[in-house]
Amino acid sequence: MSAMLEVREVTKRFGGVVANDRISLSVRQGEIAGLIGPNGSGKTTLFGCITGTLPVDGGEVYFEGQPISHLRAGPIARLGLLRTWQQTRIYGEMTCAENMAISAREAHGGLISLLKPVSPATKARANDLLAFVGLHEKRDERGGRLSFGQQKLLEFAMALMNEPKLLLLDEPTAGINPTLINGLIDRLRRANAELGVTLLVIEHNMRVIMNLAHRITCLAHGEVLAEGAPDDIRDDARVLDAYLGVA
Amino acid sequence: MTKLSDWHIMGALAIAGVVLPFLAPGLITQLSFLWLMVIFALTWDMLGGRMGYNSFGNIVFFGIGCYAAAVVQRDAGLPYFEALALGLALGAVLAVAAALLFGAALLGIRGHYFAIGTLGLGIAAAEIAAGWDYVGAGSGMALPLYPGALGQREFFFCFSLFAVAIACFLSLRWLYGTRFGLALNAIRDDHDKADAMGLRTTPIKVFAWCIVAFFLAISGGLAANMIGFIDPRDVAFAGATFGVWMVLMAILGGKGTLWGPVLGAVVFHITQELFWTYLLGWQRVALGLLIVVIVVFFPQGIMGWIAERRAAREGAAP
Numbered sequence: 001m002s003a004m005l006e007v008r009e010v011t012k013r014f015g016g017v018v019a020n021d022r023i024s025l026s027v028r029q030g031e032i033a034g035l036i037g038p039n040g041s042g043k044t045t046l047f048g049c050i051t052g053t054l055p056v057d058g059g060e061v062y063f064e065g066q067p068i069s070h071l072r073a074g075p076i077a078r079l080g081l082l083r084t085w086q087q088t089r090i091y092g093e094m095t096c097a098e099n100m101a102i103s104a105r106e107a108h109g110g111l112i113s114l115l116k117p118v119s120p121a122t123k124a125r126a127n128d129l130l131a132f133v134g135l136h137e138k139r140d141e142r143g144g145r146l147s148f149g150q151q152k153l154l155e156f157a158m159a160l161m162n163e164p165k166l167l168l169l170d171e172p173t174a175g176i177n178p179t180l181i182n183g184l185i186d187r188l189r190r191a192n193a194e195l196g197v198t199l200l201v202i203e204h205n206m207r208v209i210m211n212l213a214h215r216i217t218c219l220a221h222g223e224v225l226a227e228g229a230p231d232d233i234r235d236d237a238r239v240l241d242a243y244l245g246v247a
Numbered sequence: 248m249t250k251l252s253d254w255h256i257m258g259a260l261a262i263a264g265v266v267l268p269f270l271a272p273g274l275i276t277q278l279s280f281l282w283l284m285v286i287f288a289l290t291w292d293m294l295g296g297r298m299g300y301n302s303f304g305n306i307v308f309f310g311i312g313c314y315a316a317a318v319v320q321r322d323a324g325l326p327y328f329e330a331l332a333l334g335l336a337l338g339a340v341l342a343v344a345a346a347l348l349f350g351a352a353l354l355g356i357r358g359h360y361f362a363i364g365t366l367g368l369g370i371a372a373a374e375i376a377a378g379w380d381y382v383g384a385g386s387g388m389a390l391p392l393y394p395g396a397l398g399q400r401e402f403f404f405c406f407s408l409f410a411v412a413i414a415c416f417l418s419l420r421w422l423y424g425t426r427f428g429l430a431l432n433a434i435r436d437d438h439d440k441a442d443a444m445g446l447r448t449t450p451i452k453v454f455a456w457c458i459v460a461f462f463l464a465i466s467g468g469l470a471a472n473m474i475g476f477i478d479p480r481d482v483a484f485a486g487a488t489f490g491v492w493m494v495l496m497a498i499l500g501g502k503g504t505l506w507g508p509v510l511g512a513v514v515f516h517i518t519q520e521l522f523w524t525y526l527l528g529w530q531r532v533a534l535g536l537l538i539v540v541i542v543v544f545f546p547q548g549i550m551g552w553i554a555e556r557r558a559a560r561e562g563a564a565p
Contacts, residue, residue: 053439073442073443074442074446077442077445082444082445083443089439089443090437090440091432091436091440093432094429098432101426102433102441102446107426107429107445107446108446109447110447111427111447111450111454114425114427114430114451117424117425118426162445
């Protein structure tokens with residue numbers, strides 16, 4: 001099995017609260033994997049543990065076979081493993097075009113390479129990706145002036161600009177106008193199919209995740225509750241219990 | 248601002264900088280201090296405006312430049328200009344080394360904590376210099392006499408500081424146009440995001456402070472010679488005056504803009520001189536009130552205020 005990402009028995013505690021309790025899951029190269037679970041089940045914490053923004057208390061994360069849980073966010077991103085945030089994080093005082101330019105892979109370099117202007121290739125790619133998410137007209141507008149939904153799209157485009165191998169998306173459709181959600185699902189699929197980005201998606205919108213993901217993992221109370229194809233997860237009694245409560 | 252008008256302003260300033268000392272020799276010392284203020288504001292803005300790190304410790308690099316020049320000029324046994332050049336070079340090296348050291352220690356701290364940490368840096372440096380006999384301790388150091396003809400001295404230092412100010416402006420202008428400039432802004436806008444996007448934030452931040460240290464040290468060596476005397480607290484590590492003015496000028500002009508710090512330095516320096524001339528005895532009070540007015544009415548600075556007005560006008564008549 002060629003697992004691109006393998007999370008093995010990862011544990012994360014905050015004081016007495018065990019946010020992630022020996023969680024194991026894997027993401028295969030090229031797939032779209034889903035991560036669901038009720039509020040507080042540890043999904044975002046797991047994202048933090050995988051991408052190095054939170055130090056893990058136990059277990060190990062392997063990316064392309066290499067253990068990465070001792071690395072911090074920067075080196076992990078440079079390996080090609082990137083995340084977005086539920087609250088969206090963009091550079092608010094910079095224009096959309098600048099947000100994109102500084103998200104390119106060429107910005108990963110050392111000081112010498114940073115002392116060059118943004119390359120024409122990067123500018124062109126930034127334009128293409130802004131057009132891809134429908135923000136091309138806003139390219140000279142400051143990121144902070146965009147609406148929340150537009151910021152989400154910008155953050156997604158910035159992530160693609162970074163040419164990740166694996167992209168972890170934290171609730172990509174939250175706060176997006178429902179009429180635009182279908183367009184977003186289409187873009188996520190195209191990023192996966194055309195740009196070759198493997199995706200692991202946290203999503204609360206069941207319609208979205210059931211349509212999008214090839215395989216879904218469900219967390220509850222910091223533990224893996226179920227794993228399988230969307231149809232199996234939909235019919236799993238434990239998942240229904242976790243969401244709706246036991247009668 | 249278009250590129251063309253950028254070069255127009257620079258050209259006009261360059262001509263003014265060259266011609267004014269001859270037109271108004273009586274103002275030459277004022278003009279020299281003006282260039283020093285421009286360097287102060289420009290360098291402060293690199294961290295405070297572009298990178299989002301409000302430093303109250305930049306004065307340390309200026310002081311290191313003052314003392315390095317004074318010590319070399321006293322002890323090297325070289326002719327005046329050779330000693331001055333060597334002193335400036337040594338000051339620059341020491342200040343950059345200090346920036347590397349302090350940067351590694353302090354630039355990991357965020358927000359207000361960084362500001363407070365750097366505040367301690369300036370105070371500590373002043374106390375160390377004031378207690379260290381090798382650099383004259385509390386009585387400070389006198390700089391050697393300028394060897395040229397009477398009146399030449401002022402011209403020499405005025406043009407030297409002007410040259411440093413231009414070099415500083417052009418260097419920063421170039422840097423802000425590179426990926427490095429964007430990286431500074433990214434760190435300012437969301438540090439954690441910048442880390443998570445793979446930027447090498449620590450070397451970027453430390454390098455920025457090294458550039459700041461370099462220009463401040465050079466200007467420190469020149470300013471010490473222009474003033475002719477270094478007092479540890481009132482000249483070299485003058486945190487309460489120079490150290491605070493740096494911040495004010497950058498904020499007054501507009502943080503994070505190219506011309507803001509220059510404009511802020513000019514407006515601030517002229518205002519301050521007017522206070523000294525017309526409000527003698529109350530000049531500190533007037534300066535304090537000016538600070539309050541700046542912070543309350545121009546939190547975005549003059550450039551920010553202009554941009555806001557322009558945006559409002561365009562918004563009203565699309």
